[in-house]
Amino acid sequence: MGGALLAEGIEELDELNALLELDVHLGQGFLLGLPSFGWSEVTAAPGRLIADKNRAERRVVSLAVHLPTIQDADVFVTRTGVVSGLALVVADGDARGLWVRDSVVSPHGCLRPLFCIPITSTVRFALCRAMERPAETRLDPLACTDQTGEVVAGVTVDALMKALVSQGLPEAHGATPEL
Secondary structure: OOOOOEEEEOOOOOHHHHHOOOOEEEOOOOOOOOOOOOOOOOOOHHHHHHHHHHHHEEEHHOEEEOOOEEEEEHHOOOOOOOOOOOEEEEEEEEEEEEEEEEEOOOOOOOEEEEEEEEEOOOOHHHHHHHHHHOOOOOOOOOEEOOOOOOOOEOOOOHHHHHHHHHOOOOOHHOOOOOO
């Protein structure tokens, strides 16, 4: 569905930490600020916890590439000008899918379904969402949206995996991985 989870009633640092560990990055509660119009300032302790967590996890925005726009009728035309191999396909002003180049050496490509994630997502969250898709679309690129829901960039599963590996993979429950 492409939704995001918003936690309410956050009053303790332990609650905030648990939510951040679960990749819930939207929240409200007295710990984060008193009710007010617009955004309130986050107090020092929760602010440091959130900042530390954000530094610890690389965000998709650092990996995303600009998506040139292609009109729907042009999809099956050779796209030699698409440097990144990705383009946003639009028809009647609406995003319809992603055009993906077949290979680095070929200018030909195919239209893939549009699957959106917030551009502020963590690499881990983005990969989890990608792997939830059906097998035939699991490795397709992801469209990245801004806070208004508009598609603003794209990211490949390959780029996400490389970023995750460069961060270092955590040991599963302290076990040593088998070679």
